[in-house]
Amino acid sequence: MTVERIEKIFLGLTAAMLLVFLGALFYSAFGMGMHLPDRAGEILPSEVRNTPPFDDPGVREVGDNQYEVVLIGAAWSFTPREIRVPAGAEVTFIATTTDVIHGVHVEGTRVNFMLIPGQIAKVTSTFREPGEHLMICHEYCGAGHHLMYGRVIVE
């Protein structure tokens, strides 16, 4: 077999592999509903705590087995620090920051998103198993960045 032929096969397989991967990703996104954060509105960073829903952060039941978590990040803590939701419920995080960029990662889950000043983040997920997860600020936000964390308790 000539090199050109081997190369063509190699590149064909590469292209096929990439297409299969992309297909799987798009199926997981649009078939299984595993979406990334989208546009969910803007907010004035200095007015976060006076702007609904952020004037009343916390967890609330908004429908049949549906919960909403209103979350604020500020150097260097989350409000609320502890989030309790039932296993199997559909949980929507609505979150923003009052100062610099922060991040939210509920470890062990795919709840992983950025808090960017001026932007509202909205992420929906379901925690299937009961248990406890760290909720870590995973974007550098200043000298106390490593102190910024919370917990998600799935009951």
Added chain:
Amino acid sequence: MRNPTVASPEGFQLPDSQRRVIRWMIYLAFGALSIGIINGLGQALNYARVDILQYFPGMRTYYQGLTVHGVVNAIVFTFAFANGFLALTTSRALARPLNTPLLWAVLGTMVTGTLLAGYAMATGQASVLYTFYPPLLAHWSFYVGLALLVVSTWLTAILLFGALRGWRKENEGKRIPLMAFISVATYAMWTLASLGIAVSVVGLLIPWSLGLIDHSDPLLSRTLFWFSGHPIVYFWLLPAYVSWYVMVPRQAGGTLFSDSLTRVVFIMFLLLSIPTGFHHQYTDPGISGGMKALHGVLTFGVFFPSMVTAFSVMYALEIGGRRRGGTGLANWFLKLDWGNPALVAQILAMLTFTLGGITGLINASYNLNQAIHNTAWVPGHFHMTVGSAVTMSFMGIAFWLIPYLNRKELVGRGLALVSQWVYFVGVLVMARGLISGGLDGMPRRTEMLEAPYSKPSWELAGMLTGLGGTLMFVGGMLFFAVLIATILFGRKTETPEDIPFTDTYHPPATTGWEVKLDSFRYWVIATIVLILIAYGPFLAQYLPGNFTSTGYRFF
């Protein structure tokens, strides 16, 4: 039909005055790397819960050290090396001297930029990390320093395009020599790509840090950063690819197979490096899922030329291994010249890069990114790309480049080999630690030593990170020992030496479609069109922006 000047040192010699400037650029690069590696040891040990940063003079916080580590490694080291190295390859390939004042200007801007940014970082007034996301607000000299470092790459671009223009005038109808083509293509890509950082730093952050404007727009600056921040990965990588394509085959005793395919690969990098930045912003609010998906698909596209590279370079190595008596399916690999540190460093770099590439593809994988975004996985990934594929390639190049620039022989060949193996093992151990920790939620860019939270599985991950980082540090220090010994004690070479580059098995075609590959103008226009498709909809919807953030000095 081989180009007779290729293997002949008499073909062209860079004037001594210019050799000296390039030498200082390479010294600046490795000087920066030495500071970066020393700080890196502190970062890695922090994961193993060992605090050595407290003994570093003037070091106030972990994050100050992390900022220094990122900026000097990822910006000063890589820029200075690319500026010097690709100026040399272009000049040699075209057999033309460069513009001396411009060459000095490149060095001057780099040194000034490094000093300004270095001042801000050393005094703790810029602990904003290498990504400098507003509204964290650094001292103005940090931003001005970064801007000058970018300007130095633009001056280099002018230098290279100027040399190419001069060559074209005298060589009408001829194909651009391959090594010059791929060097210039690298700078064409980066010049376009750097516009994002330039607009953000010069247009938004410098005036903001000077108090001329009150507010920043964090999402806009972040988007502009990643406009440049993905292609910067290729700006780090492509000088190594230049070496892998046209130098490693020669060092391995092989030949590069296809001229056209090599050009196509670099054109693909020019086209596809830039319109992919949103894959760093998959988890950002304020950007639509559709645009993220588009960037995701294009990112998969830019994986393709890297796979072509894997094939071409492996084939060139195989030719070399077989010429040295290798047989069978894999025996040729063992027959390669494992006693040549320049070659060994780059082969090991390629091996780590396969893992770096695979983990990169995972990062780029749309919603899969949520599993690892901003965890320790990410530094695990990029220490196998920029932290080893690029760094070890540059170290490998240094094993012939430093002797070449000084007209001296390499001192400590054995030590040079050891340095690369130690660094190689080190980076694999460290990446294993960071990646396993990251998969279990261990965050990146976080002072783990002081964090009030932890998980049992992070213990081993942290230990491996610290151990691997220590090995990388040792490998790096051995490398610097070889470098310094060569500069101080190397024996003078009498005969003129050439840089080790190869021509191709198939020479460039002089008729047909391949000739059109050399028309940079069309590729640049196509790139701009792709950029408009990838970023136009977001900017049209988002501008004039959301300038509502005041600055914070949380450090």
